[in-house]
Amino acid sequence: MTSIIPDITKRTSIGAQRNPASEEAILTAAAEILSEGGLSAFSIEAVARRAKAGKPTIYRWWPSKAALLLDVYHRQKGETFYPDTGSTRGDLIAFLETLLGFWTKSGGEVFRSIIAEAQSDPAALEALRDYAVTRCRASGIILERGVARGEIQADLDIPLVMELFSSFCWQRLLTGRLDASREQLSHLVDAVLTGFATQNRHAQ
Amino acid sequence: MTSIIPDITKRTSIGAQRNPASEEAILTAAAEILSEGGLSAFSIEAVARRAKAGKPTIYRWWPSKAALLLDVYHRQKGETFYPDTGSTRGDLIAFLETLLGFWTKSGGEVFRSIIAEAQSDPAALEALRDYAVTRCRASGIILERGVARGEIQADLDIPLVMELFSSFCWQRLLTGRLDASREQLSHLVDAVLTGFATQNRHAQ
Numbered sequence: 059m060t061s062i063i064p065d066i067t068k069r070t071s072i073g074a075q076r077n078p079a080s081e082e083a084i085l086t087a088a089a090e091i092l093s094e095g096g097l098s099a100f101s102i103e104a105v106a107r108r109a110k111a112g113k114p115t116i117y118r119w120w121p122s123k124a125a126l127l128l129d130v131y132h133r134q135k136g137e138t139f140y141p142d143t144g145s146t147r148g149d150l151i152a153f154l155e156t157l158l159g160f161w162t163k164s165g166g167e168v169f170r171s172i173i174a175e176a177q178s179d180p181a182a183l184e185a186l187r188d189y190a191v192t193r194c195r196a197s198g199i200i201l202e203r204g205v206a207r208g209e210i211q212a213d214l215d216i217p218l219v220m221e222l223f224s225s226f227c228w229q230r231l232l233t234g235r236l237d238a239s240r241e242q243l244s245h246l247v248d249a250v251l252t253g254f255a256t257q258n259r260h261a262q
Numbered sequence: 263m264t265s266i267i268p269d270i271t272k273r274t275s276i277g278a279q280r281n282p283a284s285e286e287a288i289l290t291a292a293a294e295i296l297s298e299g300g301l302s303a304f305s306i307e308a309v310a311r312r313a314k315a316g317k318p319t320i321y322r323w324w325p326s327k328a329a330l331l332l333d334v335y336h337r338q339k340g341e342t343f344y345p346d347t348g349s350t351r352g353d354l355i356a357f358l359e360t361l362l363g364f365w366t367k368s369g370g371e372v373f374r375s376i377i378a379e380a381q382s383d384p385a386a387l388e389a390l391r392d393y394a395v396t397r398c399r400a401s402g403i404i405l406e407r408g409v410a411r412g413e414i415q416a417d418l419d420i421p422l423v424m425e426l427f428s429s430f431c432w433q434r435l436l437t438g439r440l441d442a443s444r445e446q447l448s449h450l451v452d453a454v455l456t457g458f459a460t461q462n463r464h465a466q
Contacts, residue, residue, distance in 0.1 A: 146459070170381045171381060171382075173377070173378070173381065173436055174377070174378040174379075174381035174382065175378075176436065176437075177374045177375060177377065177378035177436065178375075178378065183437070183438050186436070186437055187437040187438055187439060190433065190437045191437075201458075204459075208460060209459060209460060209461075210458055210459060210460065211458050211459075211460055214453060214458045215446070215449050215450075215453070218446060218449065218450055218453075219450070219453055219454075219458065221430060221433065222426055222429070222430050222450065222454070224433070225426070225429035225430045225432060225433035226425060226426050226429045228429060228432065228433050228436070229394065229425065229428070229429035229432050229433075232377055232380065232381065232390070232432070232436075233380075233387070233390055233391040233394045233395075234387050234391055235391065242419070242422060245419050245422065246419075246422055246423070246426065249418060249419070249422075249423055249454070250423075250426070250453070250454040250457065250458075251457055251458065251459045252457040252459050253454065253455055253456040253457025253458075254405075254414055254415050254418045254423065254454075254455065254457075255350070255408075255413060255414060255415075255455045255456050256412060256413060256414065256415055257413075
């Protein structure tokens with residue numbers, strides 16, 4: 059089996075070779091527990107019981123409950139986050155809309171609870187930090203495509219700029235304001251893509 | 263007494279006329295409790311006792327513990343967040359550096375705990391949302407000065423763009439990565455201020 063989340067599995071692995079069938083069973087059990095019982099039912103113990111796996115096995119592959127929860131969450135997101143619309147502007151707007159839309163529909167509760175937990179649990183913070191850094195690199199494909207098309211400056215720190223866009227979504231999630239309009243998102247993307255200084259590097 | 267936080271007091275007031283002396287006593291008591299006993303010691307009850315105020319009085323002026331905590335937190339930030347460095351670029355870099363620096367030094371623990379609490383407490387969420395919206399408007403002075411100087415496009419949605427910058431800081435706080443370098447912050451500000459598209463509105 060090929061994992062659909064190679065960057066995550068690589069990240070959370072602490073050297074132990076994962077058994078794909080066990081990994082799948084654990085992730086499936088974790089997803090079922092989450093969907094049936096919600097966050098309050100989610101524990102490493104409950105996942106181990108349902109997946110018929112040992113707790114040490116789970117902890118060997120996922121160093122914390124938050125790390126496992128983030129993997130389950132990430133699988134639910136699916137692979138539709140970086141659609142190639144043909145332009146960087148379109149790709150960025152689609153990225154923002156898709157992420158805010160996913161959080162509105164279903165994934166927002168889990169993700170905001172992980173962020174909350176990370177503020178008092180160092181293991182959750184580490185998992186969240188790894189996840190955030192990994193996602194900003196992965197979403198960079200939007201701007202990498204732009205560079206390849208000659209649309210985006212090649213010297214841009216791509217993960218840093220993608221952090222800016224994902225951060226905007228985080229703040230919207232964490233303040234209960236996921237209902238950004240397409241007009242707002244377009245304005246934001248246009249503003250940063252072309253700049254909002256009256257004079258800029260290229261016009262100078 | 264003139265409040266140093268007029269936008270906040272206006273926001274959290276629910277019609278009742280505040281008594282400035284009582285307000286000051288409550289905010290001072292709240293700040294003392296926070297600095298002496300930390301977050302775990304902070305409660306409306308403890309503040310009422312120390313300020314010799316009634317709990318109903320406090321609740322009349324601050325609808326939730328989070329709202330009071332945000333006022334105390336905001337007072338600790340002081341007034342140095344929007345220095346006029348003479349250019350929008352300098353002002354934006356200074357804003358990011360000052361906010362990340364304040365959180366590193368002292369205020370970060372309180373603010374991230376409020377964000378965490380807001381994910382499970384609707385009253386805290388409301389207080390946090392109001393605070394975030396208010397701050398994005400207030401920090402807009404940086405870009406408003408830029409518009410006045412002719413540096414920034416007049417049709418920009420200023421609070422929306424400032425949200426982008428503050429969100430970046432939030433994500434850094436919430437993932438324990440407050441140590442952004444000045445080089446990174448400068449790159450980020452340059453990228454969005456002048457745009458990172460190879461072609462832009464002005465060059466076209």
